[in-house]
Amino acid sequence: MSPKTLYDKIWDAHVVQEDEDGTCLLYIDRHLVHEVTSPQAFEGLRMAGRGVRAPDKTIAVPDHNVPTTEGREDPAQMTEDSRIQVAALDKNAKEFGIHYYPVDDVRQGIVHIVGPEQGWTLPGMTVVCGDSHTATHGAFGALAHGIGTSEVEHVLATQTLIQKKSKNMKVEITGKLRPGVTAKDITLSVIGKTGTAGGTGYVIEYCGEAIRDLSMEGRMTVCNMAIEGGARAGLIAPDEKTFEYIKGRPHAPKGAQWEQAMEWWKTLYSDDDAHWDKVVTIKGEDIAPVVTWGTSPEDVLPITDVVPDPESFSGGKVDAARRALDYMGLTPGQKLTDIKVDAVFIGSCTNGRIEDLRAVADVVKGKHVAEGVRAMIVPGSGLVRAQAEEEGLAEIFQEAGFEWRLAGCSMCLAMNPDQLAPEERCASTSNRNFEGRQGYKGRTHLMSPAMAAAAAVTGHLTDVRELA
Amino acid sequence: MEKFEKLSGIAAPLPLVNIDTDMIIPKQFLKTIKRSGLGVNLFDEMRYDREGNENPDFVLNKPAYREAQILVAGDNFGCGSSREHAPWALADFGIKAVISTSFADIFFNNCFKNGILPIVMPQEVVDVLMKDAEKGANARMEIDLEAQTVTTSDGETFSFEVDPFKKHCLLNGLDDIGLTMEKVGAIDTFEAKASAARPWV
Numbered sequence: 001m002s003p004k005t006l007y008d009k010i011w012d013a014h015v016v017q018e019d020e021d022g023t024c025l026l027y028i029d030r031h032l033v034h035e036v037t038s039p040q041a042f043e044g045l046r047m048a049g050r051g052v053r054a055p056d057k058t059i060a061v062p063d064h065n066v067p068t069t070e071g072r073e074d075p076a077q078m079t080e081d082s083r084i085q086v087a088a089l090d091k092n093a094k095e096f097g098i099h100y101y102p103v104d105d106v107r108q109g110i111v112h113i114v115g116p117e118q119g120w121t122l123p124g125m126t127v128v129c130g131d132s133h134t135a136t137h138g139a140f141g142a143l144a145h146g147i148g149t150s151e152v153e154h155v156l157a158t159q160t161l162i163q164k165k166s167k168n169m170k171v172e173i174t175g176k177l178r179p180g181v182t183a184k185d186i187t188l189s190v191i192g193k194t195g196t197a198g199g200t201g202y203v204i205e206y207c208g209e210a211i212r213d214l215s216m217e218g219r220m221t222v223c224n225m226a227i228e229g230g231a232r233a234g235l236i237a238p239d240e241k242t243f244e245y246i247k248g249r250p251h252a253p254k255g256a257q258w259e260q261a262m263e264w265w266k267t268l269y270s271d272d273d274a275h276w277d278k279v280v281t282i283k284g285e286d287i288a289p290v291v292t293w294g295t296s297p298e299d300v301l302p303i304t305d306v307v308p309d310p311e312s313f314s315g316g317k318v319d320a321a322r323r324a325l326d327y328m329g330l331t332p333g334q335k336l337t338d339i340k341v342d343a344v345f346i347g348s349c350t351n352g353r354i355e356d357l358r359a360v361a362d363v364v365k366g367k368h369v370a371e372g373v374r375a376m377i378v379p380g381s382g383l384v385r386a387q388a389e390e391e392g393l394a395e396i397f398q399e400a401g402f403e404w405r406l407a408g409c410s411m412c413l414a415m416n417p418d419q420l421a422p423e424e425r426c427a428s429t430s431n432r433n434f435e436g437r438q439g440y441k442g443r444t445h446l447m448s449p450a451m452a453a454a455a456a457v458t459g460h461l462t463d464v465r466e467l468a
Numbered sequence: 469m470e471k472f473e474k475l476s477g478i479a480a481p482l483p484l485v486n487i488d489t490d491m492i493i494p495k496q497f498l499k500t501i502k503r504s505g506l507g508v509n510l511f512d513e514m515r516y517d518r519e520g521n522e523n524p525d526f527v528l529n530k531p532a533y534r535e536a537q538i539l540v541a542g543d544n545f546g547c548g549s550s551r552e553h554a555p556w557a558l559a560d561f562g563i564k565a566v567i568s569t570s571f572a573d574i575f576f577n578n579c580f581k582n583g584i585l586p587i588v589m590p591q592e593v594v595d596v597l598m599k600d601a602e603k604g605a606n607a608r609m610e611i612d613l614e615a616q617t618v619t620t621s622d623g624e625t626f627s628f629e630v631d632p633f634k635k636h637c638l639l640n641g642l643d644d645i646g647l648t649m650e651k652v653g654a655i656d657t658f659e660a661k662a663s664a665a666r667p668w669v
C-alpha cells in the first residue's frame with residue numbers, strides 16, 4: 001500500500017463515487033448549521049419538495065445574530081432582521097427534525113465551540129458548515145471545511161458534497177515555544193509567513209513538537225485560522241490528548257463502540273514517507289507574541305516591532321499596505337506598543353474556550369481595565385460561561401472591570417448589537433481584521449487572549465511578557 | 469440556473485489585492501433570508517458613504533462602468549467568510565465573470581453555483597486585461613466559455629483553464645443537487661457500508 005497523509009486517509013474513507021476527471025462525491029458525517037447561511041438552503045429544499053437526508057447528523061445552533069447581554073430572550077434586544085433569521089432557524093430545525101440548541105439552552109454557543117464540546121466532532125470524520133471557520137474541527141483530525149449556502153442545501157438533501165481533492169501541505173512547528181507565546185501566535189505567525197493565499201488549493205496538516213504540546217483548545221485555535229491562510233482545511237493528527245478530551249462527551253461513542261472507534265482513530269496519522277506538495281517549517285523558539293497592524297490577517301508582526309513602511313513591500317501589496325495604514329490610522333515607524341486602544345474583545349471561535357479565559361484571568365487578576373477602555377469577555381458557549389463562573393474566573397473579570405457576557409459570536413463580526421464605532425480601535429482575539437469587520441470603520445488588531453488582556457489593563461498594545 | 473456560454477461586456481478594473489467577502493457584501497446585509505436583491509449593496513462600504521450617497525470615485529459608480537458584467541481584480545479575490553451572499557450580490561448587480569490571479573477556495577466554488585465564471589490568469593495577463601478594462605465603456609471584453617478564451621477589445625486572445633465538470637454545469641445551467649440525487653443508489657450503498665464499519669458516526 002502506498003504511504004498516505006492523514007488527509008488522504010480521511011478522504012479515501014469518504015469517497016462515494018469518483019469520476020474520471022477526479023471529481024468526487026464525498027460523504028459528510030456531520031453537518032453543522034447556523035442561522036445566517038442556512039435560511040435560503042432550507043427554503044430551496046421546500047421549493048423542490050426535498051427533505052433532510054440525515055437529520056441525526058445535522059446540528060443547528062444560532063450564534064451570529066444573538067445578543068450577548070442578559071435578558072436577551074426579550075425580542076426587543078434584536079433587530080427585526082435578526083429576529084427573523086433566528087426564528088427561521090427555530091422553525092427549520094423543528095420542521096426538518098434536526099438536533100437543535102436554541103438561544104435559551106445552556107449548551108448554546110458558537111457553532112464551532114458547541115460541536116467539539118458536545119462530542120459531535122470526532123477524529124476521521126468529514127465535517128462541514130456554512131461557515132469558513134469550520135476548519136476549527138480539524139484539531140480532532142477531522143476533515144472539516146466551510147461551504148456556501150448552495151452546498152449547505154446540497155448536503156442537507158444528499159449528505160454529500162461534490163469535491164475535488166486538494167493538495168497536501170505540511171506545516172511543522174519544531175521544538176518548544178518560548179514563555180508568553182501561545183497557539184494564536186503560532187497560527188498568526190504561519191499566516192504572516194505564507195500570506196493569506198499561501199494555503200490556497202491545499203489542506204494543511206500542522207505537526208511538530210510545539211503542536212503536539214498544545215492542549216485541544218490551543219489546537220482548535222491553530223486550525224481555526226487555517227482558512228485565513230487560504231487553506232481549505234487544517235488538520236492535526238489525533239493523539240491521547242484528543243481521545244482524553246472526547247471521552248465521555250454526550251455524543252462520543254461509548255462502551256464497545258468506543259473501543260472500535262479507537263482502533264480506527266489510532267491509524268489516523270500521516271505515514272512517514274507520505275508525499276507532501278508543500279512544506280513549511282518554523283522553529284517554535286522563533287515565534288514571538290504577535291499582533292496585526294493592517295487589514296489582512298497576513299499583516300503580522302512581533303509586538304516588539306514598529307508599523308511598517310508600505311514602500312518596504314512589493315507588487316500590489318504596496319497599495320494595499322498604504323490603504324491599510326490609512327484605514328487603521330497608523331504611521332510607519334510608530335512603535336506597536338505605542339498604539340492606544342479604545343476597546344478589547346475577548347471571545348470568538350478562535351479564542352472563546354475555557355483555556356483562553358484562564359489565560360486572561362492570569363493576566364488581569366488583581367489589576368483593572370485602563371481608564372476609558374471598554375472591555376468585554378464573551379464566552380464561546382453557555383457551558384464555557386458556566387465553567388468560568390465555577391472556577392471563579394468570572395469574578396476576577398468583573399472585579400477588573402470587564403463586561404461578562406452571554407455566549408455568541410458578538411463583536412467578532414458585529415452582526416449583533418456588539419460593534420465598534422467608526423475609528424474605534426480594538427484589541428481582539430478574533431480571527432479577521434478586515435475593514436469594517438467589527439463595525440463600520442472600526443480598527444482591529446488581532447492577538448492572543450493574554451496579549452488582549454494586557455492591552456486592556458494598560459490601554460495600549462502591550463508585550464505581555466513585560467507586564468509585571 | 470442561467471446558462472453561461474458567451475459573454476461580451478464591459479469590464480471594470482478593481483486593482484486591489486485581497487478583496488474579501490466583507491468588502492463585497494458587508495455583514496449587515498447578511499440578515500436576509502432571500503437570495504435576491506443584494507446588488508444595490510455590492511461593495512457597499514466602498515460604494516457609498518455613511519449617509520448612503522454614492523462615492524463618485526468608486527469604479528462601479530462611474531458612468532462608464534455602471535453596466536459592467538466583468539470584474540478584473542487583484543490577487544486572492546473573495547477571501548474571508550464563506551457567505552454565498554458575495555456571489556449573490558455580484559450576480560444581482562449583473563457581474564457574470566471575475567478575472568484574477570487567484571481566488572479564495574470557497575468563494576471560487578460558490579461562483580459556479582450562481583452562474584458566475586471565475587477565471588484565473590497569470591499576473592502578466594491580468595495586467596493586460598486590467599489595462600483593457602481601464603478603457604471604459606467603449607472597450608468590450610469577450611469571454612467564450614466553450615473555447616475557454618478571453619479576448620480584449622483589441623482582439624488579443626488568452627486561454628484559461630476550467631474544471632471540466634464545472635464547465636459542463638455552467639454551460640448547461642445544471643443544478644448539482646438534481647445531478648447528485650440521480651446517484652442516490654450509490655449514496656445508499658456507501659452509507660450502509662460506512663455505518664457497518666463506523667457505527668458510532
Ligand code: SF4
Nearest residue numbers: 133348349409412413
Ligand atoms: S465567532 Fe466569528 S469567526 Fe467564529 S463563527 Fe462566529 S462570526 Fe464566524
